[in-house]
Amino acid sequence: MRSIVTSLPMLTPPEAWLVDDAAFDAHVLGGPDHPAYHPERPERLTAARAAVHGSKVAWQRVPAKPAESNDLVRVHSPRYLESLEAVRGESTYLDADTYVAPRSVEAALLAAGGTTALVDRLLDPTSGPSQGVALLRPPGHHARSEQAMGFCLLNNVAVGAAHAIARGLSRVLVVDWDVHHGNGTQEMFWKSPNVLYMSLHQYPFYPGTGAANETGEGDGKGFTVNVPLSAGAGDDVYRSAFERAILPVAHEFAPELVLISAGFDASARDPLAQMRLSAPAFAWMGRALRRIADESAQGRVGVILEGGYDLVGLEGGLSAAIRGVVLGEADEISTSKEAPEEVKRAAKVAGRTWKIGG
Numbered sequence: 001m002r003s004i005v006t007s008l009p010m011l012t013p014p015e016a017w018l019v020d021d022a023a024f025d026a027h028v029l030g031g032p033d034h035p036a037y038h039p040e041r042p043e044r045l046t047a048a049r050a051a052v053h054g055s056k057v058a059w060q061r062v063p064a065k066p067a068e069s070n071d072l073v074r075v076h077s078p079r080y081l082e083s084l085e086a087v088r089g090e091s092t093y094l095d096a097d098t099y100v101a102p103r104s105v106e107a108a109l110l111a112a113g114g115t116t117a118l119v120d121r122l123l124d125p126t127s128g129p130s131q132g133v134a135l136l137r138p139p140g141h142h143a144r145s146e147q148a149m150g151f152c153l154l155n156n157v158a159v160g161a162a163h164a165i166a167r168g169l170s171r172v173l174v175v176d177w178d179v180h181h182g183n184g185t186q187e188m189f190w191k192s193p194n195v196l197y198m199s200l201h202q203y204p205f206y207p208g209t210g211a212a213n214e215t216g217e218g219d220g221k222g223f224t225v226n227v228p229l230s231a232g233a234g235d236d237v238y239r240s241a242f243e244r245a246i247l248p249v250a251h252e253f254a255p256e257l258v259l260i261s262a263g264f265d266a267s268a269r270d271p272l273a274q275m276r277l278s279a280p281a282f283a284w285m286g287r288a289l290r291r292i293a294d295e296s297a298q299g300r301v302g303v304i305l306e307g308g309y310d311l312v313g314l315e316g317g318l319s320a321a322i323r324g325v326v327l328g329e330a331d332e333i334s335t336s337k338e339a340p341e342e343v344k345r346a347a348k349v350a351g352r353t354w355k356i357g358g
């Protein structure tokens with residue numbers, strides 16, 4: 001007689017890579033000995049870790065090593081890197097929002113290096129899982145070639161994408177669903193057809209960039225796709241933007257690697273922005289991008305943490321994103337019959353380069 005236990009399907013959880021490091025927690029306004037409040041705070045990673053460890057995934061740790069100068073100069077100027085080294089060990093501000101504490105430069109180098117380490121695991125065909133999550137602080141997508149900005153010191157996702165290109169890939173997709181436009185990432189790949197940068201963001205809003213007509217230049221013309229959205233956009237608007245613009249363009253681009261600039265500040269709970277995404281929307285978007293990766297990128301998706309300033313919104317959003325990206329699971333989210341005008345406009349602009357319905 002067959003036992004009921006052996007006739008059950010295997011319930012081994014899927015595996016995924018995890019980048020995390022205690023050094024990220026030392027990046028705190030005022031330093032660990034005299035911490036002061038700033039929205040970009042270590043508690044964010046506590047919430048992110050709860051999402052990671054509460055998920056049905058067998059995590060394989062990837063040690064973060066400090067990024068090397070070779071990795072950084074692909075997107076940052078040597079002069080800027082020297083200026084960061086010059087503030088190592090100090091407490092200061094690099095712009096009105098962006099603090100440096102005594103161990104912040106060390107954390108930033110580990111965050112950028114953690115991204116390249118994750119990309120290496122994803123690209124190594126013998127190394128195991130095809131998806132990974134990088135819990136990083138400080139975040140990266142506002143960091144410009146020569147300037148720290150918007151809580152960001154080094155542009156982690158850009159360093160990772162450039163590393164993948166240096167390893168021989170010719171098509172890397174970066175989808176940035178952080179509520180703010182990733183101006184730094186856009187600038188770094190503005191003229192490149194190798195990295196397709198697509199962003200959905202509240203607009204007009206910080207940092208001011210990300211209009212639909214910002215599409216890249218030269219060989220990179222059309223390889224920047226911006227979907228600026230009015231304050232108050234919810235699941236139906238984001239879904240419409242995905243269905244009308246993000247997914248058709250991504251499908252046609254056929255990326256070999258998908259990186260998500262995964263901020264969770266478009267959550268309805270977030271105190272810094274006015275969007276209204278539910279947690280399940282992050283699972284829906286994550287699953288959609290996983291399907292793109294399954295088509296052309298051997299399932300390779302890296303989730304790179306950006307913003308998200310409400311701890312419950314961050315934990316719930318990341319937990320859902322992991323479900324979508326790693327498990328390929330999501331529930332239905334709300335939809336609208338007619339796409340909003342701003343989504344139609346963004347799709348129309350993208351349609352000048354890509355064969356999408358518009």
Ligand SMILES: [Zn+2]
Binds near residue numbers: 178179180265308
């Ligand atoms: Zn943000």
